[in-house]
Amino acid sequence: MDCAGVIGYGHMGRMLVKGFLSSGALSPGEVVVASRSRESRDACAAAWPEIDVAETNRELARRCRTIILAVRPQEIREVLREIVPVLDGDEHIVSLAAGVSLGDLEALYPGPVTRVIPTITSTVGQGTTLVCHGQRVGTDDARRVEEVFSSIGDVMPVREEDLAAATLLSSCGPGLLAAIIEELAGATARASGLPPDRALLLATEMVAGTAAYLRETGRVPGDLVGEVATGGGVTEVGVAVLRERLPGVFDGMVAAMLERCGAVGK
Template structure:
């Protein structure tokens, strides 16, 4: 299977490298292009056999699977470039959440999917969110999820849940890293433990907690209950967090959704400008 990538910025390059490093594909199966050619060339230098294309049309032509890894406001120009070179059986995959399936199905003659990756895919972990257009067959979906399963846990969601799901899987690593950083900063300031040591402890804790919540059989609520002894240190810490942090998460979801709605409106205007 020939796989194309239009856009090799942060997330595009993560997917390319993860697919190769996981053994899901060989470099020879990939053709990439970027509006800054040097970025595509650097990937080709790192992975001999990987092909670079000089244009979006060249990257799209002849591919069975085409990932569009560009910013929302760049999508319309890319679609205009490729619409007459993608075949009906080609699967075009958007990784950009504000661009809706219907936007792409109205303007392209092929099969459409939306996949929201995460930086955690770089270490062959985390989730990828999968949303499918009406032209995607069960076989198409299974083939794409098999590819994604080499670097993640593919999870099907409804498109109306894209934003909140992305908050958890894609924005979540940054949010969790912020929490860990503040935890480390407070520990260093209060006790004099070195930042290096505290960060190592926090990182191992985060990794272990993830395993407990995935393969360990715990839910977030049951894990808190198991660790917390009534009247103990953990219980007192949880009491403070319950008091101080709950509103933060409500505000967080409201803020990310407001930004998403704004981005969707901008995309609508760009795609369907009179």
């Protein structure tokens, strides 16, 4: 992959730089980082002394063939207006911003643009990064971006019209699941003498084990329910309560989140 620039060194920028370099997908000489925060630039230089840290976004843009925008959605347009004047037009812009469409990006930059939605679980090399390429992205550019992001987990190309829904599962999902783990552990601790910290540990390990079981056996969740929830047993009672109450809860949650997706980045 040609020299890749990362504009923004917050949580997401740090995760990407660490993942790309630690996996060997990119060498230090192939990465340039820029951030408006002096503190962030110093932190990057301290963590990765062999990579280049640009003083300005424009300096990075002049040097990189692939430019990853790891800034907040509200900052995307400002950053593009800043760097586009120094671009040749064949640089590949990769935006991580939710709520900023390909059309929004292409209105500001006439070259190839791609939307990428990573997930926090990529910090540990797990999870799925969503990729949506604009019409001006060639086969080689698409392949290079997908290859480098595959170094931090799985990559799934999606249509832009499906991106919001897919983001709820891949990127928002870890936060939702963490809240469910917390609530399950808390309810168990409140109803018993089990210490809260042990309940949380058991719930966390249970979720990790369940995900591994489904992935490695190829079974679907309904299969697992059938294997665990024997007739008249404890699990069957719990599953029945969930089947009765959760559909409405989740339908409301997803509707609210999709509505919010439409407002992000505006």
